[in-house]
């Protein structure tokens with residue numbers, strides 16, 4: 001039986017309850033023998049102004065990702081102008097707390113200013129000029145934190161949902177080999193840093209197949225590539241644990257390390273219907289799309305806990321290839337999902353509530369780790 005079917009035919013049943021996790025245990029303790037566990041932070045979170053939140057971050061996590069401050073727009077907003085102050089603070093903060101630091105992200109179509117792709121007169125750059133700009137940016141940013149930032153999301157979200165290469169300005173101007181160059185530049189700037197390809201939706205079959213082909217192509221070209229970041233943005237119904245297992249296995253089969261890099265679970269309705277201009281109708285639609293402004297009902301809270309338990313059961317099953325699991329934020333209040341894909345909603349996607357208190361999902365994750373510690377190596381876990 002291969003690992004995938006073993007996962008389906010899981011024998012060990014887990015009961016998820018909100019009680020009984022070892023109160024002394026934290027996430028970083030619970031997973032210390034298995035993988036790193038972390039969170040993405042924004043500038044206000046590493047400013048160290050709120051002591052209670054600081055304890056939460058430093059006691060729970062051993063790896064941190066820059067949620068925004070290292071993206072092109074904030075760190076290199078104008079030609080020749082770098083704003084390093086916030087990224088410097090992020091790195092200093094991480095070092096003070098002995099964290100494995102992840103830089104996010106060097107080459108992406110989003111949060112990248114339009115001047116990057118234009119010459120001084122506003123005309124599109126040619127291939128050689130854009131490659132030179134990419135080289136300069138990567139060498140400057142990665143070089144500045146050489147030996148201090150341990151891994152980089154070198155290229156982010158290069159694929160379409162059907163698995164083909166996204167028609168970003170990077171690809172349009174440089175060609176399909178822009179990824180190869182990005183990885184080589186990053187490796188030149190810090191030969192010891194881990195280098196990742198990072199994307200969302202890889203749990204869907206078409207995109208996963210496209211990612212596999214892309215990564216194989218990079219490997220055939222001997223590009224310095226450490227692993228794949230599966231972002232892990234999910235909902236209460238998607239992706240299935242089986243799809244997560246298949247995805248991890250697909251990349252592990254290529255000999256790559258695997259990380260879950262941006263984990264969160266949206267609990268709100270995803271699709272907006274066509275809404276007429278009528279104010280009352282819009283109000284009703286708004287209520288439907290933002291159903292829990294004053295708190296998450298217990299039943300949904302329990303579903304979320306179970307969802308996290310089943311996901312962590314899969315991550316634990318693949319702990320020999322999974323190096324890291326990073327949440328995209330610390331508390332529900334920090335999450336980008338309060339404003340995406342619809343602004344101003346009240347979402348509950350993480351393990352800690354708006355007051356920084358652990359939710360049932362947190363207990364469920366700790367319990368999954370505790371149960372795992374009590375079963376034989378390689379026994380798959382599942383949640384009934």
Ligand code: XIL
Nearest residue numbers: 067068104156200231262328335336
């Ligand atoms: C998001 C941040 O969380 C937001 O604060 C920002 O406004 C937009 O970007 N995939 C990624 C991340 O790789 O960089 C995105 O982060 C979330 C989706």
